Amino acid sequence: LPQTIVDTVVTTWRLEIRFLWIGSQCIIQDDNHDKVIEISCMPQIYGNACLTILASRSSSVTEGFLHERVISNDILCAKLAVKVFDQTAKIAHLIPQRKNVELEPLYRRAWALQERLLSSRKLSFGSLQTRWFCREMDDNTSLKDDSRDGWTFRERKGWEELERFELLGHWIKxxxxxxxxxxxxxxxxxxxxxxxxxxxxxxxxxxxxxxxxxxxxxxxxxxxxxxxxxxxxxxxxxxxxxxxxxxxxxxxxxxxxxxxxxxxxxxxxxxxxxxxxxxxxxxxxxxxxxxxxxxxxxxxxxxxxxxxAQAMETVTPCFILATLRCWFTLLKY
Known part of the structure; x- marks a missing residue:
């Protein structure tokens, strides 16, 4: 099996989830009739799944997503004189940027958009970190802690704003x-x-x-x-x-x-x-x-x-506003 599928199986096993659905394996790829049937079930598959595993950092099915992360040198990292188990601690302050979101391979794939939008719970393996998304967390705007998974609350909210369709609630609600x-x-x-x-x-x-x-x-x-x-x-x-x-x-x-x-x-x-x-x-x-x-x-x-087209005696402009609503005069219907 390709490494990404292997990593998915390993993750599912470690989470003690019994059943796993993978589109490329569960849909007969050269059978159009089967594709139509399975594609029509996608809202139920993603919406009712216990968890959707997102291989966000994987650019191909052969790459996998459980391998060690390589953090670039532009991440701010400072050594502090703080002893943690007889070792000097390193603290990295990660500032989320839009380019980091857009550069994730998953965000460039059209087929992946609906699994991101329709899934109730998601575990995303990204280039910088592994993130958990669920509807309860998305709806919670009064989190008590100011830091979670290495992100301050303000920065995390800014990052979520960039993922407009996933986290703003337009699709959840x-x-x-x-x-x-x-x-x-x-x-x-x-x-x-x-x-x-x-x-x-x-x-x-x-x-x-x-x-x-x-x-x-x-x-x-x-x-x-x-x-x-x-x-x-x-x-x-x-x-x-x-x-x-x-x-x-x-x-x-x-x-x-x-x-x-x-x-x-x-x-x-x-x-x-x-x-x-x-x-x-x-x-x-x-x-x-x-x-x-x-x-x-x-x-x-x-x-x-x-x-x-027809000449009109009075001025009848058509405005397309920022809200993308359009008013037309119908000559006939």
């Missing part, structure tokens, strides 16, 4: 968020998700489908990466650095057709007077499949979006 708030979080999520690495172009939608399933009860119809309740504003995505387009059957109107980083605009945008607005046409009310886990195609979705 989905039921307490309004639909508009969840829609806004989806925009930021797509920005983060599409900047991650992915081996196969066709995995763009399946690799985020578990998160979509978790949000579907609140956001309603889901159309190949876009939510029907505010579909017009969700069409306002753009490619970063002119990333290439996918060669598969993914519809051209969704961000999933771009192979690379995409984002939604966060600046005010005004469309001047005497111009256009959009008409949204759907072939049928039942044109969209209920399953979220599979790849999408224009044929199975049966949807068309047509932009029309």
């Amino acid at each position: 989905i039921d307490s968020q309004t639909a508009d708030e969840l829609s806004t979080q989806w925009y930021f999520l797509i920005d983060t998700y599409t900047s991650c690495e992915m081996t196969f172009e066709g995995d763009r939608l399946p690799a985020i489908s578990a998160i979509a399933q978790r949000l579907a009860p609140r956001l309603g119809d889901y159309h190949a990466g876009l939510w029907g309740r505010n579909l017009l504003s969700q069409l306002m995505w753009t490619r970063v650095n002119k990333s290439k387009l996918a060669k598969d059957a993914t519809p051209s109107w969704t961000w999933a057709t771009a192979v690379g980083h995409c984002r939604y605009t966060d600046n005010d945008l005004t469309i001047p007077a005497a111009t256009m607005l959009a008409m949204l046409a759907m072939t049928a009310a039942t044109a969209f499949p209920t399953k979220i886990s599979g790849a999408a195609s224009a044929v199975t979705l049966g949807m068309s979006v047509t932009a029309t």
Whole structure:
């Protein structure tokens, strides 16, 4: 077995956990039917697991994560005249930085995003330290101790703020968020998700489908990466650095057709007077499949979006605000 899987087995055994689920081993990799079934179960697998082991420091399945850590020389370390078991103690003051988070190999992998977001409890083996995350700890804003795992409370909270989607509670407290708030979080999520690495172009939608399933009860119809309740504003995505387009059957109107980083605009945008607005046409009310886990195609979705233009006598600007809400005048529906 590859070293990362071996280390996972060892960790599970030492924690005295009886059962272990590993995606690459438990999903038949060359069976698309089995993939669809298992991917659709991801929210339950991660949400109901006793613990999710995150090999955050491992850049490949052969590297492992239980080997000795090598701390770089830029970490502040001072020798103090304090005797601890007849030895001089060394105290390292670790200051969390955003680059340390972004450089962890796990944070660069698209498939790993939903396991980070949907897991109830996580044990993360990082480059600097091993960290524990659970919902009780995330929700506790009045910790009594000022230092835990080598981090002061203020620095730890700053580090958690950088892990926006994991620890701010937007995903943990989905039921307490309004639909508009969840829609806004989806925009930021797509920005983060599409900047991650992915081996196969066709995995763009399946690799985020578990998160979509978790949000579907609140956001309603889901159309190949876009939510029907505010579909017009969700069409306002753009490619970063002119990333290439996918060669598969993914519809051209969704961000999933771009192979690379995409984002939604966060600046005010005004469309001047005497111009256009959009008409949204759907072939049928039942044109969209209920399953979220599979790849999408224009044929199975049966949807068309047509932009029309018409001169207007009055000024009717369209503003896209920082909240990413968009107001449109529909000429006809």
